[in-house]
Amino acid sequence: MTHAQTRAPLQHPRHDEPSLFRLAGLPxxxxxxxxxxxxxxxxxxxxxxxxxxxxxxxxxxxxxxxxxxxxxxxxxxxxxxxxxxxxxxxxxxxxxxxxxxxxxxxxxxxxxxxxxxxxxxxxxxxxxxxxxxxxxxxxxxxxxxxxxxxxxxxxxxxxxxxxxxxxxxxxxxxxxxxxxxxxxxxxxxxxxxxxxxxxxxxxxxxxxxxxxxxxxQERDSSGRAPSGVSELFRAQLLIVVVGILGVGVFFGAMLTSLTSFMADRGAPEQAGLLYGVMGVGSAVLALGVAWLPPAFSLRARWLVFSGILLAGTVLLGFVDSPATMTIALAVMGVGIGPTLVTQYSFGAARSPRGRSATVMTMLGSGIVVGQSLGAAVTGELAESAGTAAALVLPMVAAAIAFAAGAANWFLSGRATPAERTTA
Missing domain, CATH: 1.20.1250.20 (MFS general substrate transporter like domains)
Known part of the structure; x- marks a missing residue:
């Protein structure tokens, strides 16, 4: 199948500047x-x-x-x-x-x-x-x-x-x-x-x-990419993987430690409800990222929102009731969604030519690995050392995401011209 054939379903827009919604379609x-x-x-x-x-x-x-x-x-x-x-x-x-x-x-x-x-x-x-x-x-x-x-x-x-x-x-x-x-x-x-x-x-x-x-279009007729596999291991891309791994660890550690926190109060089944407070806020703020001004650069967004996430996890050291836990989760929700959006945006901008699916699955796998690792370690720690110790791990995970954002700030200075338009 030729490239002309493979692109046919996406051609013939109704006007010169079609929207993505029209190109892809509601279905x-x-x-x-x-x-x-x-x-x-x-x-x-x-x-x-x-x-x-x-x-x-x-x-x-x-x-x-x-x-x-x-x-x-x-x-x-x-x-x-x-x-x-x-x-x-x-x-x-x-x-x-x-x-x-x-x-x-x-x-x-x-x-x-x-x-x-x-x-x-x-x-x-x-x-x-x-x-x-x-x-x-x-x-x-x-x-x-x-x-x-x-x-x-x-x-x-x-x-x-x-x-x-x-x-x-x-x-x-x-x-x-x-x-x-x-x-x-x-x-x-x-x-x-x-x-x-x-x-x-x-x-x-x-x-x-x-x-x-x-x-x-960046792939040749045999499906080969113009970029080598080595480009997947550039520091500018690997730091995004590290940052998103930190987010994955946070997801696993937070849900597990929250379950332990509510179990101590005799209501472990309510952990999902409280977790939803963070999830809903995170989804709403993630959508809001699209309306942020271009002057608020991607590298600045990563630092700011991961900093908010880190601040929310610091509050975990002071929670003593479901009410105060809800406040901490709401703060974390403000930070986690925009941080994740920003990291994926960097992944898209830094994908080597013809390898975007590889990069996106690398980032998706980073979330899954981090979540599994965070849940496993936190569960073991909660059982052996108690809830207070387990609640430290979301803070560690948020610190990893923030530190990766700080490293990315300096690595963005060595970005390619195409990357600088969004960094």
């Missing part, structure tokens, strides 16, 4: 949003079914971490495959493979297989997980770069990263909620079977959407 955004849900349901769904079927919270935690391990190891490779062969083929294979692995895992966990096979099946779920969010970002970034007028690209890119981050926040709040509803109303295995069905149907639809045919 695209609806499909891409629902297609994210299975990924948000997997980790919590795996934990729920393992605890119910095997009666072990420890094994449940390890199994959830195994899902994250599979995603971390294979996510960037799948992104590279999407860059090389196009998203459509890769996503169709993953939709079927992941749906199958979710079903296999359910059979294994309820069977008599050893715990090792349960963990291996969990790695398989993570390894085949279609990372719709990073690939959606990559797809939209490519459209913006190649279909929109130069003067509108920066503003549109900022708005797109804001929307994508807000969509992620919404899905990762709603996903666990949906798991709880299905597990309570039907059975512990229901969330995983539901996730399998959503994966096959909606990830398949995401793959088959006309934008899925689009191959970057």
């Amino acid at each position: 695209y955004f609806l499909i891409a949003f629902i297609a994210r849900l299975p990924f948000a349901m997997m980790v919590v769904g795996v934990l729920t079914v393992v605890v119910a079927a095997r009666g072990s919270l420890s094994l449940g935690g390890l199994t959830s971490a195994a899902v994250g391990l599979g995603t971390a190891c294979f996510g960037p490779l799948l992104g590279a495959a999407a860059d090389r062969f196009g998203q459509r083929t890769v996503l169709l294979v993953l939709a079927l493979a992941n749906g199958g692995m979710l079903a296999v895992f359910t059979v294994v966990v309820y069977g008599s297989a050893a715990d090792g096979f349960v963990l291996l099946a969990a790695v398989g779920i993570g390894a085949t997980a279609p990372q719709v969010a990073p690939l959606s970002r990559s797809r939209l970034v490519t459209i913006i770069r190649e279909r929109m007028p130069v003067g509108r690209r920066d503003r549109t890119l900022s708005g797109t990263m804001a929307y994508e981050s807000a969509a992620d926040e919404t899905v990762f709040v709603f996903g666990p909620f949906l798991v709880g509803i299905l597990a309570s109303a039907l059975a512990p295995w229901a969330p995983l079977i539901g996730a399998a069905a959503l994966t096959v149907v909606f990830v398949g639809a995401f793959a088959l959407h006309p934008t899925g045919r689009h191959v970057s």
Whole structure:
């Protein structure tokens, strides 16, 4: 298939300056949003079914971490495959493979297989997980770069990263909620079977959407990128990965330590409600990033908003009730959403030519790895040393994100001319 053929669905705008919404179409955004849900349901769904079927919270935690391990190891490779062969083929294979692995895992966990096979099946779920969010970002970034007028690209890119981050926040709040509803109303295995069905149907639809045919103009006729793999390891890009890893650790550490905090007060089931305070605020502020003035540069935004996040975590040292915890979470919500949007914006700006899907899946995997690591370490610390010790870890994670932002401030001075327009 030639590049002219692959670009056909995105051509023929009705006027000289089409909007991204018109280029992609309303069905695209609806499909891409629902297609994210299975990924948000997997980790919590795996934990729920393992605890119910095997009666072990420890094994449940390890199994959830195994899902994250599979995603971390294979996510960037799948992104590279999407860059090389196009998203459509890769996503169709993953939709079927992941749906199958979710079903296999359910059979294994309820069977008599050893715990090792349960963990291996969990790695398989993570390894085949279609990372719709990073690939959606990559797809939209490519459209913006190649279909929109130069003067509108920066503003549109900022708005797109804001929307994508807000969509992620919404899905990762709603996903666990949906798991709880299905597990309570039907059975512990229901969330995983539901996730399998959503994966096959909606990830398949995401793959088959006309934008899925689009191959970057920066790739040659054989699909090779003009940039070498070594460009993925530049300091300016790696610092973004470190920063987003810190955000992932924060997510895992905060939810786990909050659960411990509420368990001390006899209401662990209310942790999700309080966490939603931060999630909703984060999503709203993430959307607001698109309206920030251009003079408020990306590198300044990273420092300012990660600083607000860090200040919110410092308040954790003084919380003594659900009310004061809610205040701290609200402050953190102001910082976390815009920080995440800014980091993804830097990732888009610094992606080597023809490798945007690889970079976006690197960042998406950083979130997953950080979240799994943060949850595992915080859970162990809460059990062995208590809630007060566990509440220190979100502060450490926020400090990592802030320190990466400070390093990025100086690295941005060595950015390319294209990067300087947004840095």
